[in-house]
Amino acid sequence: MEPVKVGLLGLGTVGGGTVSVLTRNAAEIARRAGRGIEIAHAAAREYKPEAIDGIGQIGQIGDDAFAVVEDPEIQIVIELIGGYSPARELVLKAIENGKHVVTANKALIAKHGNEIFAAAQKHGVTVGFEAAVAGGIPIIKALREGLAANHIEWIAGIINGTGNFILTEMRDKGRDFADVLAEAQALGYAEADPTFDVEGIDAAHKLTILGSLAFGIPLQFDRCFTEGISKIDAQDVAYATELGYRIKHLGIARRSAGGIELRVHPTLIPERRLIANVDGVMNAVLVKGDAVGPTLYYGAGAGSLPTASAVVADLVDVVRALTTDPTNRVPHLAFQPDELADTPVLPIEEVETAYYLRLSALDKPGVMARIASILGDQGISIEAIKQKEPAEGESHVPLVMLTHRVVEGQMNQAIAQIEALDSVTEPVVRIRMETLSG
Ligand SMILES: NC(=O)C1=CN([C@@H]2O[C@H](COP(=O)(O)OP(=O)(O)OC[C@H]3O[C@@H](n4cnc5c(N)ncnc54)[C@H](O)[C@@H]3O)[C@@H](O)[C@H]2O)C=CC1
Ligand SMILES: N[C@@H](CC=O)C(=O)O
């Protein structure tokens, strides 16, 4: 049989890796897919030909991405340019032209996925996006297929490689934030705009997708609570370590009584937990299903070849299904499109969790009692408290506390009252704790 002709948009970190993987493993991939796969037409504004193994295998390379999606020879378009626009227009045009799409673009799927999947359904084509979440880890496949029997209770994941790389290097080697970020950029891990990595936006894109796959709800990126790693203080990393915890940037999607929690934020995790020991660019996703129990998926969350592994896996899936009836294909969001639920996504004020608090209070009688009574009035009980040594010549002492679970709205009120005390001069630092198994 003739090889399938695919079009490739973007020849950067992931695009280049995709060309390399398709070249080096061509024979095995063809044995799996049932046909050879040929990159007949590629487009990139910029690329380094010398850095891409197999570049010579590409039929035609130009700089006009729309020429690829309009090319009648192309059956499948791989979108690896990133960003919202023109990626959205290119993908919609490819779909309208009856082409299947594979993309690594989580920003695009999280924000425009509902529109894109509806268009794909209308035109009988598939959009693969395995590379969009946790890089090379086949987590989308696991949720859509491997765990299809389960009522999913929660998901918790380290889903940004750049952020995890930064936190790990800072903790283990005492390196500077900006210096590690520059290295992550040089290694091709970071987003075009690295604030997406460090402010949690990239993780929120990915969690939005995971939440929809797990709970069968439409994609709602705007409802995902998002806090990044840029404000994590070295003091808190050290205090957390003393208390037996690691600080990781976690995405949590969880069913609770009132709705669904979708939140990404720095999180204290007991250091004995496997996920607390996932370091560097590695990602890990924990999924708890009612039948299977907890499951854990681990692998490289970013980088050229690991991400290309997921892109090419999607490509193989699409090629295998080219001749099947579109209605028999695995649904994009794991649930049939007309079976998506309108379960609300909860505002963060309604989420219940435990907290690490650090505050700086004047070292005089009665202050601690006042703070304890504010917390008590909000129904917040303290599990552990440590008073640290004040810095030389300082009249304020750092107080570190771990609380039991409380609804965030109540914690907000307690923190506002504590910060209003004359004896407390700096904002209270609050880091949420991982309490899923509790
Ligand atoms: N780098 C990584 O480790 C991972 C990246 N991703 C996603 O993969 C996608 C690609 O990322 P990277 O390869 O890292 O980006 P990159 O910046 O290395 O490469 C982007 C490529 O697209 C080209 N391009 C951009 N706009 C274009 C346009 N309008 N027309 C034609 N060419 C255009 C650039 O010239 C370049 O060749 C993004 O959506 C990113 O979020 C997903 C998982 C991991
Ligand atoms: N910038 C992202 C790339 C992969 O999705 C990350 O660092 O995780």
Ligand code: NA
């Ligand atoms: Na993946």
